[in-house]
Amino acid sequence: GNADIRPEVADSIELTTDWRNGALALRGSLFHTKVKDLITYRLLSVSGIRRTYLYDNVNRARITGLESGFTWTIVPGIDWNTDLTLLHTRDEDTDEALEDRPRRSLASHLDADLGGGWNTRVGFEYTGTQTSAGVDLPSYTLWNASVTRRLNKTFSVRLGLENIGDVRLLEKSPAFGYAERGRTLSATLRAEI
Incomplete structure (x- = not known):
């Protein structure tokens, strides 16, 4: 831990708009935040794949x-959702970009209501380039898919496949300080009470 850590104080301004016309919905937000004592972490040491950090x-x-993003009902029962985030960050003392904050990220998925209680989803999550511990990290994309079956008013079951391409961040750069879970098959039973 770090006994000298101070709480963050932030001033923000945000302008948000939403628009819908029939099958198309658009959304967007512009934001600007100044933060005093932003809590982050600093890399202290690396030993193999193990890293030691200190909050600072x-x-x-x-x-x-x-x-910004959109939702488009292509035809009844098929929706396409996409959201984009663009960031410009600065440490105002060093004039460097803040670490571990991707400059661009994009998420998009297609949902289909197949009828009879069946739904399916396929999509991707793109994480753009970023800097970590002074090293530029490459972008990466994760693909995911799922099928859901509503059993009755209370229960549904979902079968999902996450990280279909089995992306391993350490193979992209040894400087990644975190990992995405490898290709994962999951089954979920959900109860809505």
Whole structure:
């Protein structure tokens, strides 16, 4: 731990809009945040794949960005959702980009109601380039798919396949300080009470 860590204090301004016309819905937000004592972490040491971090403060930080997206009902029962985030971050003392914050991220998925209680989803999550411990990290994309069957008013069962391409971040760069779970098959029983 770090006994000298200070709480964050932030001032933000955000402008948000939503628009819908028939089958198309658009959304967008512009935001600007100034943070005093932004809580972050600093890499202390690396031993093989093990890393040791210490929580720390960035004296003055600035985060400016755009979030935008759409939902389009292509035909009744088939929806396409996409959301994009663009970030520009700065440590105002060093004039460097804040670490571990991707400059671009994009998520998109297609949902289909197949009738008879069956639904399916396929989509991807793109994480853009970022800097970590002074090293530029490459972008990566994860693909996911699922099928859901509503059994009755209370229960549904879902079968999902996450990270279909089995993306391993350490294979992309040894500087990644985290891992995405490898290809994973899951089954979920959900109760809505």
